Amino acid sequence: MTANPTPTANPTLNPTPTAEPTPVDPPTAPGVRLRQADPARVRLLPGPFAERAGHAAGVYGGLSPADVLKGFRRNAGQPAPGNDLGGWASRTTEATFGQWVGGLARLAHTLGDTTLAARAVELADGWAATLPADGDARMATYGWEKAACGLVDVAEYAGHQDALRALSRITEAAARTFDRTRSPATRTDRDGRLPYGTLEWYTLAENPYRAFTLTGDTSFRDFAELWHYDAYWDAFATRPEPGQPWDVPVWLHAYSHVNTFCSAAEAYVATGDRRMLDIARNGLEWTAETQSYATGGYGPGEWSVPDDGSLGRALEWRTDSAEIPCDTWAVFKLTRRLLPATGQAAHAELAERLLFNGIGASLPIRPDGRSYYYADYRLGGQSTKLRHWDAWPCCSGTYLQAVAAVPDLIFWPSDDGIAVAQFLPAEIRWSHAGQEVTLRQHTLFPETDTTELRVESDSPVTLTLRVRIPSWSEGFGLRVNGEPVAGWDAAYGWALVTREWQPGDRLQVTLGATLRAEAVDRFHPERAALLHGPVVLAQEGVFSSPFALPGAAADPTLLAAALTRVDPDDGDGPFAPRLRYQPTDRGAEEQPVGPFRALAGVKERWPHRVYHDLNAPRFL
16 A cells, blocks of 8 residues: 555545644744744754664554554454554554554654555554444544544645544544543542543644644534633633742643643644633743753653642652653644744753653663653662553653654744754755755764754855754854854844855854753752753762762852763763763762763663752762
């Protein structure tokens, strides 16, 4: 079976793949309106994320369709060859099926891999063939929401319109059959499942809104509107005044309550409702400011927490510090919608943390379905990276989706040029001023402190290059072909250079990454992680003493004297940046103060420390 490379016309569904926010200006309109780049025009160049994409394509593309579909076919009374996959997929793959299908379609689009696209189409069609005549997928809300995502992705990224017909059928059935109690989540019912098990119902609106944006079919919009989470969203409609705390519900299921902001973001894209944009923006900012560890991960024990020191206290005993693939996926989606809508470079910062320290530091999926799930940041010396105890958990779905979405985050075209939001080796081809232009980013960041952007075109082209100025930068600078230049859009966080670019011209960027300490929250000023720019450093925990340096969180010069950058070794593996620091004073001979490396370089089961009580190191 081959994938249809372009959407086919259908007068009923009327697919119109806009995928851009409705042009409703915010109160302060951005200086430039960015657009989502077509992932098929972006290519990851050799590096850790290209390695991850290729590995994920091999694992998920290698799954037997008969195995993936076996449970659905069995339940439908159809011949069901193949084997059950085990773990969360023992009876059916309902919990992650749509994520696998959508992730394959996205990855195929990015990699230009027609075999992967054909596999996504085959799975979507095979599943649709198990639907009963009434269209009722017989799925709980949890699996239905993921199936809807997969069907929209197969239509949008693989051009397969039958997926939208299947989505229309299951949406009509869900509108008839789903429980509409819509209980707001509480501390004792943190995912809103009571009284009838309708868990995470507040995430249902996202993909029907995407389907409406893609097709113009108002039945999708009408269904999405049923699942607005006003009881929660209302608390995020406005930011608190400067210096005031966020007055929002907490002690709820963390990932799904960040993920629900994606429904608000898609409501804005579909309808232009400014209030929905405010909710999505404030939701991301609240997550970054009060919920996130230095890695970008959030949700100790899968809880959202009050801004009262709970985040820092959780490090004392929780081993499930953050639900990494799921956390990453929600933030990537929010970033994808907020950057075009607001023009604010700062909305790429949390995604950057999760690129390097979240999905970029996770263990890769294994062919048997063993997937990285929880990050462990607890204090002491025995934090470890482990895969989940069950095969094919929820994070096996969001792992694929997050890896496939990396190209979405890097380049952002505009009418006058292009913006670079993430510093990864990649290139984009796009049409500007009547000609095809290629922008290629060469970088070994964070191993080196530079990135280079090279413009390739058939003839000179006038355009503006924008580069995100990171909040962590000390000494950011620009050179064009070796000559210093200056240009800043301080209101929106971009450095910019507008000129006539000759083919082969180079913009060289010094990023200004330095060693620093970052306190976990304001209630624990000396409970800190060490970072190089956005990259979290983990201390080796094997027969080593913890790192201590009182006052280092407030005085970076202390760190500069206490740690020295050293040459990396070759043991970090293909997915890890080669970044290492050695303590100046190694301490005791028997258990010296351990060295540091990028968290991504920590191997499975290897003891390490992410957080440190700098003024009172923990030996026990």
